[in-house]
Amino acid sequence: MNDLAIVGLGYVGLPLGLQFAKNHCQVLGLDIDKAKVDAINAGKSYIHHISQESIEEQVDAGRLKASTDFSLVSESRAVVICVPSPLNKNREPDISYILETGAAIAPYLTPGTLVVLESTTYPGTTDEDLRTVLEQGSGLTAGKDFHLAFSPEREDPGNPDSKVAMIPKVVGGLTPACLEKATELYSRAVQKIVPVSSCRAAEATKLLENIFRSVNIALVNELKVVYEAMGIDVWEVIEAAKTKPFGYMPFYPGPGLGGHCIPIDPFYLTWKAREYGQATRFIELAGEINTSMPNYVVHKVADALNTVRKPLNGSKVLLVGLSYKANVDDDRESPGYILLDMLKNTGAEVAFYDPYIPVIRPSREHAHWAGTQSVEWNRATIASFDLTLIATAHANVDYQQLCDWSQLVIDTRNATQGLQTSTTIVKA
Structure with missing residues (x-):
């Protein structure tokens, strides 16, 4: 038994x-x-x-x-x-x-x-x-x-x-x-x-945990855009704010939400709330902000390429980090796929590198990418791309080497903080 x-x-x-x-x-x-x-x-x-x-x-x-x-x-x-x-x-x-x-x-x-x-x-x-x-x-x-x-x-x-x-x-x-x-x-x-x-209280507990994260990530994603317009580095602000020993918890911006929980769970409550005639405006606003982040990143990519007189259409873009979270091989709901799709649809030639995902597995959402292999990690390969986009910051990636080999870098995860390189790095 x-x-x-x-x-x-x-x-x-x-x-x-x-x-x-x-x-x-x-x-x-x-x-x-x-x-x-x-x-x-x-x-x-x-x-x-x-x-x-x-x-x-x-x-x-x-x-x-x-x-x-x-x-x-x-x-x-x-x-x-x-x-x-x-x-x-x-x-x-x-x-x-x-x-x-x-x-x-x-x-x-x-x-x-x-x-x-x-x-x-x-x-x-x-x-x-x-x-x-x-x-x-x-x-x-x-x-x-x-x-x-x-x-x-x-x-x-x-x-x-x-x-x-x-x-x-x-x-x-x-x-x-x-x-x-x-x-x-x-x-x-x-x-x-x-x-x-009750079962319902337990179900609601899980939703609260992930809605809390979704809303706070949306907040820092919005502040990232606002602070950038003011010439302020949101990552520096977060590091300073988290020294406060009470009343604050650090959350970090990114290129969008991924994983099996945070991008999905809030919509479960939003959907169910309608049955009771209740609005979930706060949750829905957070969802709008988080789902808009890939658009923001693609605009940053286009702007960065423009500075070196290259159009996004026809440029070669390498996405580094396809899993939804650092140091895992889980790519469910990863914003990396949205970025790959958006860049490809604008005419860019795209590829990815991820030490945890040597080949993209079949899935319902991204079947068209199934079988695509991660590129090799070497100077010649990395340097062949017009722009490198860091979407997930794995600890086992050598970002100093990546920057030195790249022609232009967009960093959405603050992975290049403190590095010394002649390559132009743009935070996004």
């Missing part, structure tokens, strides 16, 4: 499964992607910041295994759902992965099983949408025959100090008994549990 089955073996599900396995739980990983299942069973990692040794150790100990067979849910005391919850082409919530997963596991639920949703979503998804699918497919009643809860994922990829066991776990249950079961489960792998009154 498995202590738990985790559905979805991506950036959330795999680290969570490893943490439970390290705490001597029997973990079954379920995924429709056979390549991921085969990799885990072979003790191999497909996520950069998760070591092969960590997977191999748990597989060899018999505490971690993976399968594409969802009927094995019947052999698990708990099921944790960690599947994507993107936006559709109309920027509306797409919970189809959640509901499809619910339908897939429902026939195999047994009395007493705990089902926990971790995918970020709007309040009401767990106790309305998912509950309905589970009850219809199983013939069981949530809160009576099986337990149902929501616990938002809190992953910080690329942060070596971020450990699953050390991040407090918010948990909300459909009933007090559901909350008790979920608390009992997570207590086996996480040091601190934060119980809340």
Whole structure:
């Protein structure tokens, strides 16, 4: 009997499964992607910041295994759902992965099983949408025959100090008994549990966390443009402001938002709020500012090329850093793709360099870039481009070398701060 089955073996599900396995739980990983299942069973990692040794150790100990067979849910005391919850082409919530997963596991639920949703979503998804699918497919009643809860994922990829066991776990249950079961489960792998009154409160907690970040990033993005017009370096201002030991938290500007949370989560609440006749003007304004940043960057690229008498149309532009965040191989919702598209559509010849993404993987949003390879890191290659655009600041990139080899540099991440070079560097 498995202590738990985790559905979805991506950036959330795999680290969570490893943490439970390290705490001597029997973990079954379920995924429709056979390549991921085969990799885990072979003790191999497909996520950069998760070591092969960590997977191999748990597989060899018999505490971690993976399968594409969802009927094995019947052999698990708990099921944790960690599947994507993107936006559709109309920027509306797409919970189809959640509901499809619910339908897939429902026939195999047994009395007493705990089902926990971790995918970020709007309040009401767990106790309305998912509950309905589970009850219809199983013939069981949530809160009576099986337990149902929501616990938002809190992953910080690329942060070596971020450990699953050390991040407090918010948990909300459909009933007090559901909350008790979920608390009992997570207590086996996480040091601190934060119980809340309901699934909806837990769902709202996750949205608040990422809306907070979205709004504050929008603020510094707006200030970046304002301060530039005044001849003030926003990066210098942020460094000075963060010396204040109270009442301030630093946020940093960039070329746009990326990742599976911050560009998406605010729109989940905005969409749901309309059902209650509520406006979310603050959230929507932040979204407008953040989504406008790639346009701002492309204008800076065009202006910089104009200073050396080159039009953007026909120029060669190298984008450095395609992942959405420094030091990870996660390119979901990366603004780098928007920049590549915008530059290409203006007639520029574009390419990218990223040590974490040697080749662009297939995806729904950027299928036209699939198979494109990162350029080689050498002087001749870098120097062949008219302009280098730093979109993500990976720690393992030599920016001194990059600047010395480049003809012209646009820096959206302050990666070149303090460097001495004869190459012109423009902050954007």
